[in-house]
Amino acid sequence: MKLCIKNGKIINPNTNFEAVTDLWVEEGKVIYIGERNDWKADETIDATDKWVVPGLIDLHVHFRAPGFEHKEDIASGAAAAAKGGFTTVCCMPNTKPVIDNECVVEYINAMASRANGVNVLPIGAITKDQAGETLADIGKMVEHGICAISEDGKTVANAGLMKKAMQYVKPFNIPVMSHTEEKTLTGGAMNAGENAQLFGIKGIPREAEEIIVARDILLAKYTGVKLHLCHISTKGSVEIIRFAKMQGVNVTAETAPHYFTLDDSILGDYDANKKMSPPLRTKEDVAAIKAALQEGVIDVIATDHAPHHYDEKNVEFEAAPFGIVGLETSFAVSHTQLVKSGLISPMALVERMSSKPAQILGIDKGDISVGKVADITILDPEVTYKIDPTKFVSKSKNTPFGGMEVTGDVAYTLVNGRIVYQKNA
Numbered sequence: 001m002k003l004c005i006k007n008g009k010i011i012n013p014n015t016n017f018e019a020v021t022d023l024w025v026e027e028g029k030v031i032y033i034g035e036r037n038d039w040k041a042d043e044t045i046d047a048t049d050k051w052v053v054p055g056l057i058d059l060h061v062h063f064r065a066p067g068f069e070h071k072e073d074i075a076s077g078a079a080a081a082a083k084g085g086f087t088t089v090c091c092m093p094n095t096k097p098v099i100d101n102e103c104v105v106e107y108i109n110a111m112a113s114r115a116n117g118v119n120v121l122p123i124g125a126i127t128k129d130q131a132g133e134t135l136a137d138i139g140k141m142v143e144h145g146i147c148a149i150s151e152d153g154k155t156v157a158n159a160g161l162m163k164k165a166m167q168y169v170k171p172f173n174i175p176v177m178s179h180t181e182e183k184t185l186t187g188g189a190m191n192a193g194e195n196a197q198l199f200g201i202k203g204i205p206r207e208a209e210e211i212i213v214a215r216d217i218l219l220a221k222y223t224g225v226k227l228h229l230c231h232i233s234t235k236g237s238v239e240i241i242r243f244a245k246m247q248g249v250n251v252t253a254e255t256a257p258h259y260f261t262l263d264d265s266i267l268g269d270y271d272a273n274k275k276m277s278p279p280l281r282t283k284e285d286v287a288a289i290k291a292a293l294q295e296g297v298i299d300v301i302a303t304d305h306a307p308h309h310y311d312e313k314n315v316e317f318e319a320a321p322f323g324i325v326g327l328e329t330s331f332a333v334s335h336t337q338l339v340k341s342g343l344i345s346p347m348a349l350v351e352r353m354s355s356k357p358a359q360i361l362g363i364d365k366g367d368i369s370v371g372k373v374a375d376i377t378i379l380d381p382e383v384t385y386k387i388d389p390t391k392f393v394s395k396s397k398n399t400p401f402g403g404m405e406v407t408g409d410v411a412y413t414l415v416n417g418r419i420v421y422q423k424n425a
Contacts, residue, residue: 001022001026002026002031002039002041002043003024003025003026003041003044003374004022004024004041004042004044005022005023005378006044006045007020008023008047008048008050009047009050009052009352010033011052011053011347012355012367012368012370013054013347014355014366015367017033018346018347021033022034022035023037023052023376025417026186026404027213027371027375027417028373028416029374030189030368030372031143032369032370033369045348045378045412046313047411049380050378051346051378052368052377053350053352053354053377054354054358054376054377055085055086055354055366055377056084056086056088056354057086057088057354057357057365058090058303058330058357059148059228059357059361059364060152060325061077061081061092061303061305061327062092062304062305062306062307063089063120064406065077065095065111066306067095067096068095068098070309072394072395072396074091074112074114075111076393077305078112078169078305079115079118080271080305080325080327080393081326082117082118083392083393083413084327084328084330084408084417086327087365087376087377087413087420088121088194089119089121089376090116090122090123090148091120091123092153093122094152097129098130099124099125100128100141101141102131102141102144104122105122105141108122109144109145110377117415117418118415119375119414121147121176122141122147123146123147123316124136124142124146124148125148125149125150125331126150126151126162127155130153132151132156132157132158132161135168136149138172139425147361148174148228148361149174149176150168150176150230152177152179152230154179155178155179155182155183157166157183157363161217163223166223166225166227167223169225169412170223174361174362175225175233176216176227177228177230178212178227178228178230179230180207180210180212180213180216181208181212181277181278182208183208185207186193186204186208189201189208189275189317189318190204190275191281195282196264201267201317204277204278206234207236209233209236209237209278210232210234210237211392213237213240213241217229217241217244217249217251218242220249221249221251222249225251226360227250228249228251228253228340230304230409231278232259233255233259233280233285234285234288235284235285235289238289238291238292241253241297242292242297247295253292253298253299255300255304256326256330257301257326257329257334258280258400259280259281259285260286260290261290261337261401262286262400263281263286264279267280269402270315270316272398273400274322274324275321290337290343293343293344294338294343295354299352300352300353300360301349301353302326302357304323304325304326305325305326306325306326307323307398308320308396309395309396325394325397326399328402329406331379331408332407333401335379335381335407336407337410346381354366355367373416374414374416374417375415376411377413378412378413378414379408379409379410380410381408382407382408382411383408384405384406385405385406386405387402387404388402388403391401
């Protein structure tokens, strides 16, 4: 079947291509870019006034399965991903049981194959049961398809063990994703500072993040591993990463929309849907994160999609679990904050949400050149609306963005040339 996506603005960072034209798909591949009056399409999508981009890729989600399916499962998470324009997502290992062996990897793969077609790539744990004592069976997990290793949700406290993991995984050429949090400095519920004192909430200091950022950069420097730093939130972390890149360290970094949109001054209402780890920081940090995205010091926008059941969040702020959902709001918030404000170009946004994540993973995605797999997102950059969590398809609705006015939405998501999401369908 021949599909034609007509009259859209094709934005493809891998080839620096941006033009209003047609894109043709057949048998799951892009076969032609441009007008073809001699071809007849079996199906046509009118993309007038819309962007046609490589499918968005999220390096950092929590789908909670196995073990916590009341929060999210693979099917509901994949549906949320498709609605958010994501064609590939990487799910973190802090499940029950932990993704620390090939059997759990195979379970994730099997559940993903029964979902809507979104590519769900498991991330393996660094240590067995994320206990921080002995390495997980990384080699066998690689054989069964993990895309990276991480202890996300926790940090490998033992620097020697973290170095050993980096040395072990380096020949596999997959990234080590670091949860940047020194646990001996945590114990609070929001950013340490004036607002924490004002609101009477115990704080989490910025050095808890920055110490692990510095430590793992040094370990990566000496091991040569591909290091990816998760959920960067502070100005100090940005400065450390910038210096490391200048020194040639093989390091990349991500942040999330909440870290360049919100700051800790909004926590005076004690809404646990605004509680995440790392916490919202100061206005100065927000400005630094935006500048780092503009400069390219921070490479990627991820969501850290962390669903929690309503009852779990509907408690006192300090008692509530950390984490918010993000798949269904990521593009809209990012586009509003970064592109509509004039901070970065549409091309740069697509790069940070698609082509760069693909490069970090080393997968042949994030590119809609001829011959590439037709993982495609069609975006409407001009529609303006208020975010309504009741319309989320995720099982959980724990978002700090409810009621926020944004510009930009997902019209279609295609995986392997097949429509997996269509707005208002």
